[in-house]
Amino acid sequence: MAIDALPAPAPMRTPRVDRGTAIQVLVTLTTLALVLFPILPVLYQAVLDKPLYDPAATISLSNFARLFDTPRLGDIVSNTAYFAILTTIIAQVIGVVTAVLVGRTDLPGRAFFGEMLLWPLFLSHLVIAFGWFTMYGPSGYVTLFVRGLIGGDPWNLYTVTGMAIAAGAAQAPLAYLYCIVATRNADPNLEDAARTVGASPLRILTTVTLPLMRPAILFGVIMNFVIAIEMLSIPLVFGGPLQIEVFTTYLYHEVFGQATPDYGLVAAASVGMLVLVVGLMVLQGRLMRNNQRFVTVGGKAARPRRFALGRWRWAAFAVLLAYVGLTIVLVLGGLVLRSFTVILSPLMPLWDVLTLDNYTLLGAYPVYMRSIWNTIIIATVGAAIGTALIALVAVVANRSPFRWRRQLEHLAVLPRAIPGFIAGIGIFYAMGLFPPLGWLRNTIGLLMIAYIMRYLPTGYGAVAPALAQLGGDLDRSARTVGADWWRTSRSIVLPLLTPALFSCYALLFIHFLKEYVTAVFLYAPGSEVIGTTMLQFWKNGDNGAVSALASVQILITVVFVTAARKILGVKIYG
Amino acid sequence: MAELIVSGLVRAFGDVRAVDGVDFTVADGEFLTLLGPSGCGKSTTLAAIAGLDKPDAGRISLGGRDFFNATTGTFVPPERREIGLVFQSYALWPHLTVRQNLEFPLKLRRIGRAERARRIEESLGLVEMIPYADRYPHALSGGQQQRVALARTLVYRPGLLLLDEPLSNLDAKLRERARTWLRHLQSQVGVTTVYVTHDQSEALALSDRIAVMNGGRIVQLADPRTIYDRPSDAFIADFIGSSNFLSGTVLASDNGTVRVGLGERLELSAPSPRPLAPGTAVRVSVRPEQIGVVDPSAANGANVFPAEILERTFLGAHNTLEVRAGESRFRVECRKVPENDHIHVHIPESAGIVFPQAAGH
Numbered sequence: 001m002a003i004d005a006l007p008a009p010a011p012m013r014t015p016r017v018d019r020g021t022a023i024q025v026l027v028t029l030t031t032l033a034l035v036l037f038p039i040l041p042v043l044y045q046a047v048l049d050k051p052l053y054d055p056a057a058t059i060s061l062s063n064f065a066r067l068f069d070t071p072r073l074g075d076i077v078s079n080t081a082y083f084a085i086l087t088t089i090i091a092q093v094i095g096v097v098t099a100v101l102v103g104r105t106d107l108p109g110r111a112f113f114g115e116m117l118l119w120p121l122f123l124s125h126l127v128i129a130f131g132w133f134t135m136y137g138p139s140g141y142v143t144l145f146v147r148g149l150i151g152g153d154p155w156n157l158y159t160v161t162g163m164a165i166a167a168g169a170a171q172a173p174l175a176y177l178y179c180i181v182a183t184r185n186a187d188p189n190l191e192d193a194a195r196t197v198g199a200s201p202l203r204i205l206t207t208v209t210l211p212l213m214r215p216a217i218l219f220g221v222i223m224n225f226v227i228a229i230e231m232l233s234i235p236l237v238f239g240g241p242l243q244i245e246v247f248t249t250y251l252y253h254e255v256f257g258q259a260t261p262d263y264g265l266v267a268a269a270s271v272g273m274l275v276l277v278v279g280l281m282v283l284q285g286r287l288m289r290n291n292q293r294f295v296t297v298g299g300k301a302a303r304p305r306r307f308a309l310g311r312w313r314w315a316a317f318a319v320l321l322a323y324v325g326l327t328i329v330l331v332l333g334g335l336v337l338r339s340f341t342v343i344l345s346p347l348m349p350l351w352d353v354l355t356l357d358n359y360t361l362l363g364a365y366p367v368y369m370r371s372i373w374n375t376i377i378i379a380t381v382g383a384a385i386g387t388a389l390i391a392l393v394a395v396v397a398n399r400s401p402f403r404w405r406r407q408l409e410h411l412a413v414l415p416r417a418i419p420g421f422i423a424g425i426g427i428f429y430a431m432g433l434f435p436p437l438g439w440l441r442n443t444i445g446l447l448m449i450a451y452i453m454r455y456l457p458t459g460y461g462a463v464a465p466a467l468a469q470l471g472g473d474l475d476r477s478a479r480t481v482g483a484d485w486w487r488t489s490r491s492i493v494l495p496l497l498t499p500a501l502f503s504c505y506a507l508l509f510i511h512f513l514k515e516y517v518t519a520v521f522l523y524a525p526g527s528e529v530i531g532t533t534m535l536q537f538w539k540n541g542d543n544g545a546v547s548a549l550a551s552v553q554i555l556i557t558v559v560f561v562t563a564a565r566k567i568l569g570v571k572i573y574g
Numbered sequence: 575m576a577e578l579i580v581s582g583l584v585r586a587f588g589d590v591r592a593v594d595g596v597d598f599t600v601a602d603g604e605f606l607t608l609l610g611p612s613g614c615g616k617s618t619t620l621a622a623i624a625g626l627d628k629p630d631a632g633r634i635s636l637g638g639r640d641f642f643n644a645t646t647g648t649f650v651p652p653e654r655r656e657i658g659l660v661f662q663s664y665a666l667w668p669h670l671t672v673r674q675n676l677e678f679p680l681k682l683r684r685i686g687r688a689e690r691a692r693r694i695e696e697s698l699g700l701v702e703m704i705p706y707a708d709r710y711p712h713a714l715s716g717g718q719q720q721r722v723a724l725a726r727t728l729v730y731r732p733g734l735l736l737l738d739e740p741l742s743n744l745d746a747k748l749r750e751r752a753r754t755w756l757r758h759l760q761s762q763v764g765v766t767t768v769y770v771t772h773d774q775s776e777a778l779a780l781s782d783r784i785a786v787m788n789g790g791r792i793v794q795l796a797d798p799r800t801i802y803d804r805p806s807d808a809f810i811a812d813f814i815g816s817s818n819f820l821s822g823t824v825l826a827s828d829n830g831t832v833r834v835g836l837g838e839r840l841e842l843s844a845p846s847p848r849p850l851a852p853g854t855a856v857r858v859s860v861r862p863e864q865i866g867v868v869d870p871s872a873a874n875g876a877n878v879f880p881a882e883i884l885e886r887t888f889l890g891a892h893n894t895l896e897v898r899a900g901e902s903r904f905r906v907e908c909r910k911v912p913e914n915d916h917i918h919v920h921i922p923e924s925a926g927i928v929f930p931q932a933a934g935h
Contacts, residue, residue, distance in 0.1 A: 473665035476626050479652040480659040481679035481730065487653075491678065495669050 020485035024402040027392045031411050034453045038426025039418065041433050042274070045267035052263065053432040063268035070265075072245065080246040083160050083167070083235065084228035090168025091224045094323070095175020096210075096217060101316055102176075103183035104209065105307045108317050114180070116324050121173045122557050123332075124514030125233040126531050127550045130538070131331035132157065132166045133237055134338045134547065141334055145346040160246075163238045167228060169327040174227070175220040182216035183209075188305055201307045215288060222284040226277055230419035232517050237538070247273060248421055255425075255521065267429070270422045281417040332554060339547040358548035368545070370526070371533040372552055374444050375513060378529065382448035383508035387501055389452065390459040394497075395489045398467050399475055409464075416457040423454050424521035442524035450518045455511050459504040466500030467493075503571060506564045513557060576602050576637045576733045576766045578623070583632035585618050592618045593629065594790035600766055605757075607769045609777040610787035611813065616770045617738065619787075623768060624659045624736055625652035636734055636766075653682075655734075658727030658765075662739040664719045666711035672698070672722050673707040679730040697729040698722075700759065717748050724756075728763060735760070735767045741776060753779050774814045778802060786810050808929040811859040818862060818904035821931070824854040832928055834858055837901035840879050844926030855931035862894065863907040864925035868918050877923060883915045 041052065046064075050057035067073070101107050102114045120128060135142045136157050146154040156162055186209065194204045232248040239249055251269055255261045309316055338344045341353040362368040390412075396402055397409040415423070427450050431441050440446045470493065478488040494501075516531020523532045530553050538546045564570040578600040585593040593615040600606045608616040621627035623634055625641060628649055634642040636657070641650045666675055673694055680690045698704045701721035711719055720740055727735060741749045741756075757780050760767050771777055777784050778798045785795045794806040805811040808819065822834040825841065832846045834856060844858055872878055881899040888911075895906045899919065906919060 471663060471665065473661045473663045474667060476652075477659065477661055477665035477726075478667070478678070479626065480624055480655075480657060480736075481726065482653045482656070482682040483678070484651070484653050487682070492667055496667070 018484065020400070021402070023392070023486055024396045024400055024405075027389075027396050028402070028404060028408050028411075030389065031393055031408060031456070034449070034456070035411055035414055037430055038423045038450070038453065039274075040426075041429035042267050042270050042422060042426040044433070045263055045429050046271045048264060048267075050264070051432070052429060063264035066262075066265050067268045067272070076245050076247060076250050079160055079244060080229060083164050083246055084225055086161065086164035087167040087171060087228040087231075088221055088224045090165060091171035092175045092217065092221055094168065094172035095177075095220060096179050096213070098172070098320065098323075099176050099179030099183060099213075100205070100209070101320060103180045104205075105309050105316070106313065107309060107320070108313060109321075113320055113324065116328055117176050118173055119328060119332075120170055121177065122510055122514070122561055123554065124516060124531060125167075125170055125231060126237075126516055126534055127335065127514070127553055128170045128331065129166065129233045129237040130534070130546055130550050131335040132234075134344065134543075135330055135334040136166075137238075139345075141344050141346060142330065148346060158238050158242050158244070160239075160244060163234050163244075164228075166238065167231060167234045170234070171224045171227060174224060175217075178216040178220040178223075179213055182213045186212055191305065205307065218287050219284065222280055222287075226280055226419075229273070229277065230421055230517070232421060232520070236535075251421065251425075252520070263429070266425060270425055273419060274417070274422055277419055278417045335547050336551045336554065339544065339551040342544070358544040361545050362548055362552070367525075367528060367533060368549065371528040371530050371549075374447075374528060375530045375553070376556065378444050378448055378451065379509045379512040382451055382512050383505050385448065386452040386455065386459055386508045386512075387505045390456065390463055390504055391494060391497065391501055393456075394460060394463040394467050395493055398464065399472075399489065399493055400485060409460075412460045413457040415454055418454070420454055420515065420517040421520075423450055424518040427518075428521040442527055444527045444529075446522055447519055447527060447529065450522060451512050451515055452508075454515070454518055455508055458511060459508050462504040462507055463497065463500045466497055470496055499569075502564075502568045506560075506568070506570045509560060509564075510557065513553065513560070578734055578766055578768065579633070579635050580619070580623065581633050583619065583622060583629055583634065585615075585622060585627065585629045591790050593622070596632075596787075596790070596792055598785055598792060598795060600768060602766055603764045605760055605767045605769065605780060605782045607771060607777040607781040607784045608787055609771060609774060609784050609814075611772055614787040615790040616772075616787050620659075620736055620738055620768065620770045623734070624657060625650060625655050626659075656730075656732055657734040657736060658730070658732035659736040660720075660723050660727055660738065660740045662742055664711075664723040664740075664743075666719055666722055666726070668711050671708050671710055672703065672714075675711070675722065676726050676729045679726065683730060693729055697725040700728065700763075701725045716743050716745075717752060720744065720752065724759070728765075732765070735765045737767065737769045739771050739773075742771070742773070749776075756780065778814075786813070788813075805859070805927065808857060808859060811927060811929070815861055816905075817859040818865075820858045820860065820902045820904060820926075822856055822858060824850045824852050824856055824928075826852055831923070832856075834928065836899075840900045840902070842877055842921060842926060843923050844921075844928050845924065846928040850928065850930065856928050857931055858926045858928050860904065860921055860926045862905040863892075864922060865904070865906045866920045866922070867895075867906065867908050867912055868920045870918055872920070873918050875920065878918055878920045881917055881919045883912065883917060886911055 045052045047059050047061065048057040049060040049062050070076075098113070098117055102110050102117065107113070132140075134140055136155070137143065138153075138156070138158065140157075143154060157166065190212065191204050191208055194208045199207065230248060232252060235244070235246045235249045236252065239245065245253070247269070251266055254266050254269075334344070339358050340355065341350070342355050342357070343353055345353075362372075393408060393412050397405045397412065402408070418426075427446065431437060431446075440449070474496065475488045475493055478492045479485070483491065514531070516529065516535070519529050519532050520535070523529060528536075530549055534546050534549050537549075580599070581597045583593050583596040584591065596615070596619055598606070608619060610616050618627065622629045622642065629642060629644070631644045632642070633640065633644065636655070640646070640648045641655055642648060667678070670678065676694045676697060677690055680693060685693070694707070695704065698707055701724055703718065703721050703725060706714060706718060706722070711722070714722065720743075723740070741752050744752055753776060769777075769780060778801075781798055783795060783797050784801050785792045786801060787793065788809055794801060794810050796804075801810065802814055805814060811817045812819070820836055820842070822836040822842065825833045825835045827833075827846070827849050830845055830847075831843055832850055834842045834844060836842055836858075842858060850856065868875075868878060873880070879899040881897040883895050883897050884903070885896040887894045887896075892907050892909055893911050895908065895911070897904060897906055897917070897919065
């Protein structure tokens with residue numbers, strides 16, 4: 001053949017540790033440090049009788065004894081349980097019904113509803129809580145309007161049931177999301193088979209369709225239960241005035257309500273919550289293990305047939321429209337409207353109260369503008385750093401010969417079991433435990449670290465499935481033509497993952513934008529974010545400014561989500 | 575020179591020995607095929623040669639350089655072996671054009687821009703794909719992708735070419751064309767080649783030598799003609815081509831030929847590589863195309879039996895007859911279908927191969 005022999009391959013050094021192994025070790029150690037950073041201090045503080053920065057502290061179990069002696073502990077536990085259970089039931093029922101209606105029936109306006117139902121997922125619970133407060137609170141717009149009609153208080157949001165309704169509506173989109181994905185992946189042949197043996201559509205729905213959605217429903221139940229247990233915003237906003245305490249608000253008040261917070265007690269309570277959440281996650285893993293029974297194979301391009309609603313079509317449409325109108329459009333629209341008024345009330349004509357003062361106020365005080373900029377910087381930069389780390393973790397865990405790669409994957413999804421609240425407390429303690437890290441204190445860098453740790457599993461969940469879709473021959477062939485592991489990852493695997501990495505970035509951006517629970521313990525003058533500032537000014541009764549800040553957050557979210565979809569072609573949630 | 579030596583290769587997955595002591599040598603420029611049913615260990619052997627999988631024992635060397643040696647603990651990672659592997663899935667990188675796919679291995683070797691362009695041109699020319707250089711893989715047909723995959727491995731002139739069922743994703747017509755083309759190309763380039771397939775006709779058509787594998791071992795290693803005509807055991811006779819197996823008992827053994835009794839009345843003479851004691855239960859393999867339908871006038875000749883046609887199947891180029899002779903049933907291939915159901919068949923003495931019953935399955 002005419003081709004000359006190539007020059008001998010460049011002399012290859014044989015270093016003791018090649019760069020591939022070095023990178024794999026580095027990524028794993030980084031992840032390990034990130035995940036242990038908040039957990040270890042909490043565990044340590046829980047068994048210390050004095051604050052962990054106090055040299056006189058000794059190991060003891062007295063914190064747990066004090067925890068069990070807490071007055072009203074019974075009330076707190078029963079409130080939390082009732083709130084979490086009711087929230088989960090409401091969220092799941094709404095989620096499953098809407099998913100079946102949108103995903104599996106000939107409901108009019110399905111595309112519109114499909115889009116609207118997801119929107120609350122993009123927004124922080126704090127924004128949603130203020131929205132409900134503005135419209136349905138004791139002096140909310142809708143409350144006053146209905147009171148004017150019937151002459152009495154129509155409802156009371158300041159009860160555990162009231163909180164659970166608001167929280168259930170806020171969490172329904174998550175249940176909807178899991179179920180709608182399940183309905184899309186259903187194999188139409190299974191339903192056709194039921195039809196050929198003579199089952200009616202309703203019968204098929206109850207005996208085939210819903211049982212096949214069982215894994216998605218179960219998954220949603222546990223996710224929503226965990227989220228309800230760790231939810232701070234809604235119980236804080238609605239429970240505060242009447243001092244209805246759940247676990248998170250109890251911890252919050254323990255830390256912020258006292259001149260000198262009881263470190264040990266808070267840590268012991270956090271450990272209790274951690275154990276509960278880890279237990280639930282383990283339970284979820286167990287329940288999902290036998291899923292093979294529900295995996296539907298085949299049915300490649302075929303979409304499941306839609307059930308005909310017949311004469312119920314428009315009735316279902318009206319109910320869904322009312323639901324979306326009352327819980328999404330009114331809640332968010334009312335909040336935005338509130339930001340343009342002095343006071344929002346049906347008793348006053350709207351044009352008399354219109355004002356831009358709330359926004360002028362945002363510009364006038366540096367803390368407002370600073371929290372907006374901090375939030376944007378954390379979301380933009382933090383999501384980029386997070387995506388880079390997640391990409392490396394995914395490649396090492398799935399596409400490397402690294403010895404501990406499986407353990408790395410477990411580590412990366414572990415933060416799913418660490419409530420944001422506890423991550424915040426843990427990092428707060430860590431700053432006391434490791435004085436050399438003091439320079440991080442009071443910077444948004446600390447918040448970024450906390451957020452990246454917390455949303456590691458979320459991003460990993462967006463990248464790992466895409467990586468699994470990528471045939472292993474693509475990297476093996478790169479290895480045989482002469483690329484080492486790192487060159488293969490850099491030139492072949494990661495470029496092919498680009499769409500998934502964009503999705504990961506978008507997800508992290510949205511979560512970082514709306515996150516506030518983790519920041520509550522970590523922010524300081526100079527590192528405020530929108531969420532913490534909203535809480536601060538809500539406590540002062542500055543509702544106009546709070547609604548303006550919330551509106552700014554909504555605006556940033558809408559702009560980002562639209563741009564990410566249009567420009568990057570990113571799929572966020574489905 | 576680039577001579578590949580594999581010796582004592584073992585690879586176990588748990589309790590299963592996927593490769594169980596494999597030895598072979600491929601001479602410089604030779605085309606050797608690893609042939610066997612799925613799970614026979616051929617792909618594991620190939621992965622071990624490529625360095626994609628680490629064996630448990632044995633030694634692999636190319637041109638005197640150890641790739642793997644269990645006793646010295648040597649294991650060269652795939653990227654330092656300077657070999658080319660064409661995957662069954664082709665594994666073209668979808669985010670790169672054909673040209674960029676070929677360019678990647680050259681960039682890794684720090685070849686200059688002008689030299690890269692020349693080599694890519696040459697390689698693509700060899701597989702007749704120059705007009706497609708700027709296309710992305712998804713815009714190519716399966717046959718074209720296969721050619722590009724081959725060009726990508728040839729562009730950096732590997733010392734050893736490994737092919738893992740590269741034709742199995744092509745349709746039947748294309749596969750035959752690609753086969754001829756591949757053989758031509760290999761002899762032109764003269765690269766030492768190891769080819770893995772489960773398709774016996776590919777193996778027969780392409781190879782200088784074939785290593786038939788079963789249960790993690792090589793059961794026969796010979797040139798295609800020998801493998802077909804003189805399979806060393808019943809498994810190979812069954813796996814390569816199609817064979818009838820007639821059960822019988824040895825009546826007498828003499829000078830490399832045995833007389834086998836098939837049922838009560840029929841007797842068959844056939845060569846046997848080893849002497850067999852009378853009374854040994856045996857199976858005689860006979861290929862359907864070697865059995866002849868003969869005129870009744872030859873009825874009394876040796877190895878001629880009266881038979882009854884049970885079924886006739888038309889297959890285009892020839893016909894298959896399902897026949898019964900005594901207690902034996904077998905298939906016969908013929909061009910012209912006899913009209914009468916009662917015929918006489920002749921099994922030439924050289925056509926049958928006798929295997930002791932225990933050696934079969």
